[in-house]
Amino acid sequence: MSSGLAGIPLALEPLNRKEFVSDQEVRWCPGCGDYAVLAAFQGLMPELGIKRENTVIISGIGCSSRFPYYVDTYGMHSIHGRAPSIATGVAIARPDLAVWVMTGDGDALSIGGNHLIHALRRNVNITIMLFNNRIYGLTKGQFSPTSEAGKVTKSSPAGSVDHPFNPVTLALGAEASFVARTIDSDRKHLTSVLRAAIEHRGASLVEIYQNCPIFNDDAFAGLKEVDSPAVIPLVHGEPITFAGGQLGVVRGADGRLAVKPVSDVAASDLIVHDAQAKDATLAFELSQLTDTQDLSASPIGVFRDVARPVFDDEARNQVSMPADREAALQRLIAGPDTWTIV
Amino acid sequence: MTDVQTLDRVVIRFAGDSGDGMQLTGDRFTSDSATLGNDFATLPNFPAEIRAPQGTIAGVSSFQLHFANADIKTPGDKPDVLVAMNPAALKANLADLKRGGLIIADSNEFTKRNLAKVGYATNPLEDGSLVDYQLHAIDLTALTVTSVEQFKLGRKEASRAKNMFSLGLLTWLYTRPAENTLEFLDKKFGRDASIRDSNKAAFLAGHAYGETTETFAVRYEVVAAPVPPGTYRQITGNKALALGLMAGAAKANLPLFLGAYPITPASDVLHELSRAKDHGVTTFQAEDEIAAAGAALGASYAGHLGVTTTSGPGMALKSETISLAVMLEQPLVVCDIQRAGPSTGMPTKTEQADLLQSLYGRHGEAPLPVLAAQSPADCFATAVEGVRIALRYRTPVIVLSDGYLANGAEPWLIPDLASMDAIDPAFATEPNGPDGTFLPYLRDDRLARPLAIPGTPGLEHRVGGIEKADGTGNISYAPDNHERMIALRQAKVDGIVADIPDLVVDDPSGEASVLVLGWGSTWGPISAAAKRVRDAGRNVAVTHIRHLNPLPANTGDVLRAYDRVVVPEMNLGQLAMILRAKYLVDVQSYSRVRGLPISPAELAPHLVDVIDGKDAR
Structure with a gap:
């Protein structure tokens, strides 16, 4: 599998975290989960070994979309929902750039839903970090497309009647070649997932559960305890067990995935996670274990990581520049049928 | 026999x-x-x-x-x-x-x-x-x-x-x-x-x-028509536009990136450019008009010539992206092949009713240059001019054509690329601020900013849609800075007037008291009507505007030099309104919106009536 970083020039000397810190004061609310994501990102970047100037961060609108201002690379804070389309243009134009998209649940899944699914469908070589705090933060607390049904907010005083999206399911439905979920509070997991995402060639979607302490505090509290029975870790090639090894995922008599006490099943009955399966059936089934209402259960990790043709690579392969560009264009301008007046 | x-x-x-x-x-x-x-x-x-x-x-x-x-x-x-x-x-x-x-x-x-x-x-x-x-x-x-x-x-x-x-x-x-x-x-x-x-x-x-x-x-x-010597071909407006965009990109030595979504009557530009991949042209058929503009803007940011083509309804969808390009001060060529609207209107019929949308159809104070082609072959030169202004001034440019020009054909004296001026995209490669810093919004004598494309070491910087401080480009909500930045963006676009030709008036007798002023595809019908008027023994002056924003420096003088000014348009008088507002001249609109080009046979008698003082004024 070709790396997502192939073709990007390498830094001549090792870089350090500080070189990825811009001179701008970070302005998220105290306690915002975005700080942890930013720190993990700035910690990861020097480890990738690529030149700093060959990194581009494109964001949409929302709290998380302020991200590019705080990283000392190239970056654009763009339009609500449109970052994937702008990043697509960057990625097609330049194979020598690492292209990141920073987006949130409202930005990516509501106003920008169309661009998200098409970027994933095409498999453009970009890495999308979807900060999911299940709320509109920047506009001060309206329900979002990932908020649980019944959510009481300023725009839904009687409780929202919207059914929430499962971003992982959506991405898999769009035939994404890399789909993962992680959480802001687990820096090690977050970093490892982001590394896998940027190293994947093609479109990578990483859903990051991210706490908004002001408008949706503790939305993910249940997932943060050690050995939480709500967190189902996915590791490629490993049997899927959780809650300190007490629970496991098996295939039930009805053919569907089910959670059973490990003590009740044979070890060979435990589902072994296969993120590289050619079809997305298992990844999709696993995504369905997510309780999008109360988060009483949520698989975390890389759901899918497969190679398939990469849009920008293929698009560039069709394009060539003639040796003598102006002469070739002059011939094209003349066309096949001319007449001369003397 | x-x-x-x-x-x-x-x-x-x-x-x-x-x-x-x-x-x-x-x-x-x-x-x-x-x-x-x-x-x-x-x-x-x-x-x-x-x-x-x-x-x-x-x-x-x-x-x-x-x-x-x-x-x-x-x-x-x-x-x-x-x-x-x-x-x-x-x-x-x-x-x-x-x-x-x-x-x-x-x-x-x-x-x-x-x-x-x-x-x-x-x-x-x-x-x-x-x-x-x-x-x-x-x-x-x-x-x-x-x-x-x-x-x-x-x-x-x-x-x-x-x-x-x-x-x-x-x-x-x-x-x-x-x-x-x-x-x-x-x-x-x-x-x-x-x-x-x-x-x-x-x-x-x-x-x-x-x-x-x-x-x-x-x-x-x-029998054959007497025309200047040279080699000719037949060309439609959409073909000429595609070739003009390619020529602009070639003269700027940049790869061309077109982001487009199929729409009548603009799709042929997408088709033409899609066949030119072996000329360094990338075409991206996006999921919608918005993504088409977004991808073009992204490619421009990454150092290509970014172009998006569409028609009226698509322009409406692209307007937020065009505003971002205004705010970023990022080159982008937007071609609107106008059709009869509003809404779906009459997709295969022509109109000129997107002028006000092009000039003003954005949120906030978002000035940008607007050009219009006057004949099918002229789409080539207008596209090249659009590329030149976009790169020179770091700005989105709107190039207007319409359904009549798009599909109509005429003979075209094939231009010689070698004799056309080069366009220098002048990407920044060196720091321009104190202590080796890079100031992405420091301006040159024409108020254009430096463009440093990703991959350029030492010039890493962030751009965005939020108001920025002059010079550094850092986020700024300071009241005085915002006012200053609005004035700067406006002054930059206004200043392009120094870089465009004056209006030329065709008044063979020098005695005309009535001026006919047009823009875009009305050039043909107006010229034909003027010939009829002159054949009927009257004097009439004619001028045509290619640069609709900024308007040529002598526009006011030209308007004021005549007793009466008639502006024929395939809309309800959009340019006429602008001229009246800007120059306080009592120009009169001649408006036809039938989805068809203005008819010289109808326009000529109207002009004769105006000249003879017999029009119902």
């Missing part, structure tokens, strides 16, 4: 069902006119539906060609010749035909059923209602079928070549050699011998029919 009469100009309209091959027939006759040295202009007119119900008015497709022995500017007002392949084609087009004009109709199609379909109670070919015209009711279908008998095609298949039969007849009628079309058919249908040979046979049969039947008392010829 039939007499040959020499004519100065002829307007022919081919009309039939949308499956009858009228566009091909018209195109072919146009190419012939070109090779014979006639000047020409064309107006294809086809239904929005791919296949409207057969034999209905809605399904009529037509192609009008004006060819002449002199410089012409429009596809002509009233056809001299109407080729009508069925009753619907006759009904839809008869009102336009000149009194005494020639009608060639396929009598085979004038059946009871087809007549009833379009509301003819009796057969117009037989009931005397066409007595004012030279009617040639010919059974084109039967003659065609007979002429291709040897190829053993089915009747339906055989009758499909009847467009070639009528082309052969007209080729004879206008004393043209048959070789060009025979060669063309060899090339076009070379892969299918039976189609090629049946079309050739039908064409030759049509030619022979004219020669032998003695139905036509007179043949005509239109």
Whole structure:
């Protein structure tokens, strides 16, 4: 599998975290989960070994979309929902750039839903970090497309009647070649997932559960305890067990995935996670274990990581520049049928 | 031997069902006119539906060609010749035909059923209602079928070549050699011998029919037009626009990136550029108009020439991205091939009603340069100019064309790329601030900012849609800074006036008191109307605006130099309103919004009335 970083020039000397810190004061609310994501990102970047100037961060609108201002690379804070389309243009134009998209649940899944699914469908070589705090933060607390049904907010005083999206399911439905979920509070997991995402060639979607302490505090509290029975870790090639090894995922008599006490099943009955399966059936089934209402259960990790043709690579392969560009264009301008007046 | 009469100009309209091959027939006759040295202009007119119900008015497709022995500017007002392949084609087009004009109709199609379909109670070919015209009711279908008998095609298949039969007849009628079309058919249908040979046979049969039947008392010829020496080709507006964008990119030595979403009548630009991938052109067919503009902006940010093409409804969707480009001060070429609106409107019909949207249809104070092409071939030069301004001033530029220019064709003196000025994108490579810092919004003498593309070491910086501090580009909500930045962005666009030519007024007598001022595709009709006015012994001055923002420096002086100013537009007076507001001159709008080009035959008498002081003012 070709790396997502192939073709990007390498830094001549090792870089350090500080070189990825811009001179701008970070302005998220105290306690915002975005700080942890930013720190993990700035910690990861020097480890990738690529030149700093060959990194581009494109964001949409929302709290998380302020991200590019705080990283000392190239970056654009763009339009609500449109970052994937702008990043697509960057990625097609330049194979020598690492292209990141920073987006949130409202930005990516509501106003920008169309661009998200098409970027994933095409498999453009970009890495999308979807900060999911299940709320509109920047506009001060309206329900979002990932908020649980019944959510009481300023725009839904009687409780929202919207059914929430499962971003992982959506991405898999769009035939994404890399789909993962992680959480802001687990820096090690977050970093490892982001590394896998940027190293994947093609479109990578990483859903990051991210706490908004002001408008949706503790939305993910249940997932943060050690050995939480709500967190189902996915590791490629490993049997899927959780809650300190007490629970496991098996295939039930009805053919569907089910959670059973490990003590009740044979070890060979435990589902072994296969993120590289050619079809997305298992990844999709696993995504369905997510309780999008109360988060009483949520698989975390890389759901899918497969190679398939990469849009920008293929698009560039069709394009060539003639040796003598102006002469070739002059011939094209003349066309096949001319007449001369003397 | 039939007499040959020499004519100065002829307007022919081919009309039939949308499956009858009228566009091909018209195109072919146009190419012939070109090779014979006639000047020409064309107006294809086809239904929005791919296949409207057969034999209905809605399904009529037509192609009008004006060819002449002199410089012409429009596809002509009233056809001299109407080729009508069925009753619907006759009904839809008869009102336009000149009194005494020639009608060639396929009598085979004038059946009871087809007549009833379009509301003819009796057969117009037989009931005397066409007595004012030279009617040639010919059974084109039967003659065609007979002429291709040897190829053993089915009747339906055989009758499909009847467009070639009528082309052969007209080729004879206008004393043209048959070789060009025979060669063309060899090339076009070379892969299918039976189609090629049946079309050739039908064409030759049509030619022979004219020669032998003695139905036509007179043949005509239109001699070559005197034009500047050089090598010419036939070109449509959309082709010229695509080539112009490529030429601009080549002169700037940048790869060209087109982001587009299919929309009539702009799709042909996408098609043209998609065929040019071996010229360093990337085309991206996006999921929607917004993504098309977004990807083009992203490619521009990454150092390509970013272009997006669309028509009115697509412009509305792109407006947020265009505003971002204004805010970023990022080059972007946006081409709007205008069509009749609002909403879906009439997608295949022309209009100029996106001018105000182009100038002002954004949120906030978002000034940008706007240009408009005046003829099909002029789309080339206008596109190059759009590229030049976008790169020189770091700004989105809107290039306006319209459905009339997009599909219309004219002869084009092929430009020499080598003699065109290079365009320097002047990307930044060195720090420009204190202590080796990079200030992305430091400005040059024309207020343009430096552009550092990703991958440039040491110049890492962030841009965004949030208001920025002058110089550093850092986020700033300071009241005075915002006012300053609004003024700077406006002053930059206003300053382009120093870099564009003054208006040139065509006033041969120097005595005109009335000025006609146009923009965009009205150039042809206005020029043709002015010629009629002058032929009628009046003086009239004419000028045409290519740069709609900023307007040329002498615009106010030109307007004030005349007693009366008339502004013909295919909208409700959008430029007229701007001129009145900007220059406090009482310009008068002449407005037609029928989805068709303004008619010189209608405009000329109006101008005469204005000149004579007889218009209802």
